[in-house]
Amino acid sequence: xxxxxxxxxxxxxxxxRWTLTMALSIVHRATGVALYFGTLLLVWWLIAVSSGPxxxxxxxxxxxxxxxxxxxxxxxxxxxxxxxxxxRHLVWDLGYGFKPAEREWLTRAALIGGILLTVLxxxxxxxxxxxx
Amino acid sequence: MQPLSGPKSMRTPLGRVRNLGASHTGTKDFWxxxxxAVAMILLIVPMVVVMMILLGRNQAGAAQILGSPPIAIIMLxxxxxxxxxxxxxxxxxxxxxxxxxxxxxxxxxxxxxFSVTLALAAAYAIFKLSSGV
Numbered sequence: 490x491x492x493x494x495x496x497x498x499x500x501x502x503x504x505x506r507w508t509l510t511m512a513l514s515i516v517h518r519a520t521g522v523a524l525y526f527g528t529l530l531l532v533w534w535l536i537a538v539s540s541g542p543x544x545x546x547x548x549x550x551x552x553x554x555x556x557x558x559x560x561x562x563x564x565x566x567x568x569x570x571x572x573x574x575x576x577r578h579l580v581w582d583l584g585y586g587f588k589p590a591e592r593e594w595l596t597r598a599a600l601i602g603g604i605l606l607t608v609l610x611x612x613x614x615x616x617x618x619x620x621x
Numbered sequence: 622m623q624p625l626s627g628p629k630s631m632r633t634p635l636g637r638v639r640n641l642g643a644s645h646t647g648t649k650d651f652w653x654x655x656x657x658a659v660a661m662i663l664l665i666v667p668m669v670v671v672m673m674i675l676l677g678r679n680q681a682g683a684a685q686i687l688g689s690p691p692i693a694i695i696m697l698x699x700x701x702x703x704x705x706x707x708x709x710x711x712x713x714x715x716x717x718x719x720x721x722x723x724x725x726x727x728x729x730x731x732x733x734x735f736s737v738t739l740a741l742a743a744a745y746a747i748f749k750l751s752s753g754v
Contacts, residue, residue: 494630494631496631518714521707521710521711521714522711522714524703524707525707525710525711528703528704528707528739529739531700531743532739532742532743532746535687535696535700535742535743535746535747536742536743536745536746537680538680538683538684538687538746538750539684539687539745539746539747539749539750541680542679542680542681544680545679545680545683546680572661572662572665575658575662576662579655579658579659582655610669613673614672614673614676617673617676617677618676618677
């Protein structure tokens with residue numbers, strides 16, 4: 490039996506003022522969950538390519554639909570954001586970037602960089618894919 | 622010296638655990654999460670190039686490209702790294718939010734089944750494309 494010691498509790502999450510790093514911490518986890526289920530699409534696509542023209546046509550009709558495009562766009566952003574946000578975590582793991590200015594800069598860079606990379610990739614994708 | 626336990630001590634049970642604790646391990650998943658993360662950072666550029674090459678192709682074209690050795694190997698590496706990474710990540714989330722022990726164990730088991738199934742299904746498809754059957 491452990492003896493319970495009465496200690497002051499730390500305040501709950503909703504007590505704190507929202508900060509960018511706090512919000513992005515939750516976004517990192519949320520994009521991770523989205524990518525977890527998004528991997529189903531990647532595997533569906535791989536199985537379809539290996540199965541034949543019929544199965545592949547089903548994937549293509551999905552990715553060509555507006556909902557399919559939206560999911561693919563969302564997947565791209567989730568991947569790019571999670572990657573840059575993850576690089577930020579690797580920087581922290583190495584012991585750098587903990588000062589307030591550095592911390593804010595890294596977080597802003599991950600947020601803006603993720604959006605920019607996503608838009609850039611889709612511009613290139615439409616430029617290449619549209620020509621085929 | 623401070624007492625290690627008892628009502629006078631402010632140390633938590635966790636704080637009293639010595640060395641690596643009862644399991645003698647615990648950082649394996651932490652380390653693998655970083656290894657797979659770095660692997661994916663290295664693989665992201667080749668993966669984007671492969672995706673761009675595949676855009677707008679029909680099934681026969683896509684199958685031929687995905688069956689070529691360098692592309693199949695890139696795909697396999699990415700699938701292994703990403704599914705391993707997401708399996709560890711989801712386990713951390715389950716351990717954070719699922720407090721009921723039985724539900725937690727069942728969820729972790731389901732996470733393992735889901736991840737292994739996806740990884741093997743993807744590997745099967747890649748090998749099938751590479752062997753051209």
